[in-house]
Amino acid sequence: MNINKLHEEYKANIRKEKRWVRFYQLLILVSFFVLWEVASSLRWIDQLIFSAPSKIGQLFVEKIADNSLIYHTSYTLFETVLGFILGTLVGTILAAILWWSPFLSKVLDPYLVVLNSMPKVALGPILIVALGPGMSSIITMGALISVIISTIVIYTAFRTVDSNYLKVLQTFRASRSQMFKEAILPASFPTIISTLKVNVGLAWVGVIVGEFLVSSQGLGYLIIYGFQVFNFNLVLLSLLVIAIFATIMYQVVELLEKKLIKSE
Amino acid sequence: MTFLSVSNVHHTYFSSKTATEALSDINLTIDQGEFVSFIGPSGCGKTTLLSILAGLFPPTAGKVQIEEQDIMKNADLSIGYMLQQDYLFPWKTIEENVTLGLKLLNNNREASNELASKLLKDVGLPPVEKKYPRELSGGMRQRVALARTLAVDPKILLLDEPFSALDYQSKLKLEDLVHKLMKEYGKTAVLVTHDIGEAIAMSDRIFLFSARPGRLYQTFEVPEELRRLTPFEARAHSSYSSLFQIIWKELEGLEHQQTS
Ligand SMILES: Nc1ncnc2c1ncn2[C@@H]1O[C@H](COP(=O)(O)OP(=O)(O)OP(=O)(O)O)[C@@H](O)[C@H]1O
Numbered sequence: 001m002n003i004n005k006l007h008e009e010y011k012a013n014i015r016k017e018k019r020w021v022r023f024y025q026l027l028i029l030v031s032f033f034v035l036w037e038v039a040s041s042l043r044w045i046d047q048l049i050f051s052a053p054s055k056i057g058q059l060f061v062e063k064i065a066d067n068s069l070i071y072h073t074s075y076t077l078f079e080t081v082l083g084f085i086l087g088t089l090v091g092t093i094l095a096a097i098l099w100w101s102p103f104l105s106k107v108l109d110p111y112l113v114v115l116n117s118m119p120k121v122a123l124g125p126i127l128i129v130a131l132g133p134g135m136s137s138i139i140t141m142g143a144l145i146s147v148i149i150s151t152i153v154i155y156t157a158f159r160t161v162d163s164n165y166l167k168v169l170q171t172f173r174a175s176r177s178q179m180f181k182e183a184i185l186p187a188s189f190p191t192i193i194s195t196l197k198v199n200v201g202l203a204w205v206g207v208i209v210g211e212f213l214v215s216s217q218g219l220g221y222l223i224i225y226g227f228q229v230f231n232f233n234l235v236l237l238s239l240l241v242i243a244i245f246a247t248i249m250y251q252v253v254e255l256l257e258k259k260l261i262k263s264e
Numbered sequence: 265m266t267f268l269s270v271s272n273v274h275h276t277y278f279s280s281k282t283a284t285e286a287l288s289d290i291n292l293t294i295d296q297g298e299f300v301s302f303i304g305p306s307g308c309g310k311t312t313l314l315s316i317l318a319g320l321f322p323p324t325a326g327k328v329q330i331e332e333q334d335i336m337k338n339a340d341l342s343i344g345y346m347l348q349q350d351y352l353f354p355w356k357t358i359e360e361n362v363t364l365g366l367k368l369l370n371n372n373r374e375a376s377n378e379l380a381s382k383l384l385k386d387v388g389l390p391p392v393e394k395k396y397p398r399e400l401s402g403g404m405r406q407r408v409a410l411a412r413t414l415a416v417d418p419k420i421l422l423l424d425e426p427f428s429a430l431d432y433q434s435k436l437k438l439e440d441l442v443h444k445l446m447k448e449y450g451k452t453a454v455l456v457t458h459d460i461g462e463a464i465a466m467s468d469r470i471f472l473f474s475a476r477p478g479r480l481y482q483t484f485e486v487p488e489e490l491r492r493l494t495p496f497e498a499r500a501h502s503s504y505s506s507l508f509q510i511i512w513k514e515l516e517g518l519e520h521q522q523t524s
């Protein structure tokens with residue numbers, strides 16, 4: 001038996017399967033758009049509401065030409081990325097504070113539960129009045145929607161770190177902050193990363209709803225505007241752009257995951 | 265010369281429902297450079313006593329002193345504590361694991377790394393500094409944990425069943441290694457074990473504890489001729505089996521008392 005040859009075969013098989021997976025993924029994508037186009041041009045579906053890929057493409061070219069799409073997209077993207085980073089960062093810091101003081105965490109426990117179960121987007125109007133109808137209230141919304149759940153999930157991860165790691169550190173006379181840095185935080189990286197992944201989606205929700213409410217700029221505004229003037233080409237174009245950028249953000253987080261968690 | 269003294273130590277674990285008395289009136293002393301073992305039925309408080317010796321928490325009552333100083337009050341005192349599992353940090357390389365204690369004490373990085381390489385050699389490992397713990401076998405990981413413990417040059421080594429998770433062969437090899445290193449470095453060591461043979465083969469003195477609450481029941485001196493030998497050789501010596509029989513009977517007696 002030739003181990004090398006078997007290994008080559010094994011690798012070839014994996015590659016082959018990968019190619020088929022890619023093929024079918026592409027097939028679904030292409031047939032979705034083709035079907036959409038055909039259904040629309042043969043009037044199986046209402047063109048006014050469901051538009052058609054060709055029309056969206058046309059609109060895309062127009063909106064790129066007059067620069068408005070790039071303007072609105074960059075506006076939304078900036079808010080989302082910032083809201084996402086703020087939400088996760090503040091969540092992690094709050095979790096660290098709770099870990100630091102078990103007493104405080106006991107005191108705050110019911111409030112966290114209440115805040116977590118409350119629909120944060122309902123705070124939108126208040127935020128807009130308080131912070132003004134601009135970027136800052138939208139970013140706050142993007143952050144607010146994820147911060148409490150991040151705090152709860154990350155704090156739980158901090159607490160469930162195997163106490164024997166802390167014992168090892170304690171025998172080296174480590175301070176509490178050293179314990180946090182050497183054991184608690186790195187042991188919780190996998191949880192923090194999966195929180196990041198959830199927060200990508202949440203931040204988009206917060207920002208788009210915020211833009212609905214403020215209604216002056218961004219993809220959320222384009223959707224609301226398109227809806228009001230009954231231009232569903234615009235609504236669907238904005239949706240596609242959101243889908244693409246949300247996916248890219250998710251991929252960036254996965255890249256970060258590979259970088260951070262090298263030991264696994 | 266007395267190195268460590270335990271006087272009138274009691275320990276009780278409290279929870280909202282129960283109070284578990286784990287140790288009662290423990291008095292013992294350990295000499296400089298001596299190797300002693302704690303044996304006793306499961307749940308008799310060996311780990312509790314070891315944790316108290318390590319200064320992880322204070323006893324409910326009583327005093328533990330090393331070189332006449334209270335261990336809880338002496339912040340510079342370095343104690344090596346090795347747990348049943350290696351508890352190497354999976355996200356750190358072997359080198360970072362071994363130098364962890366030195367890093368916390370703010371030692372120079374390069375000197376620490378040099379020491380790590382030397383210690384890894386001493387514990388019989390090939391150069392694995394840049395690897396991660398998951399790439400090593402159980403026996404190798406326990407060796408790394410030993411190197412990590414020795415890196416801070418502790419005054420005393422506390423070993424809580426450090427070999428029990430290993431296969432028999434690795435266990436025998438590591439016993440020899442630890443025994444040799446302790447004698448070489450002249451360190452005082454306390455070993456907790458379930459294995460009477462291991463206790464006899466490795467130590468100078470054996471403390472037998474009785475259960476619920478844990479008390480010091482009896483102390484055995486290991487004969488001079490066994491102490492001179494390596495643990496592996498000692499296991500083959502004739503006085504080994506006679507001492508084994510004696511301790512075995514005592515332990516049996518203790519467990520009978522418990523069940524009846
Ligand atoms: N953190 C704790 N809280 C409450 N009770 C505890 C705690 N740790 C140990 N105990 C109790 O104290 C007693 C002694 O436990 P300990 O772990 O010291 O025993 P041991 O001799 O090490 O046992 P083993 O040989 O099984 O390791 C046991 O009855 C145990 O249930």
Ligand SMILES: [Mg+2]
Pocket residue numbers: 310311312
């Ligand atoms: Mg134990």
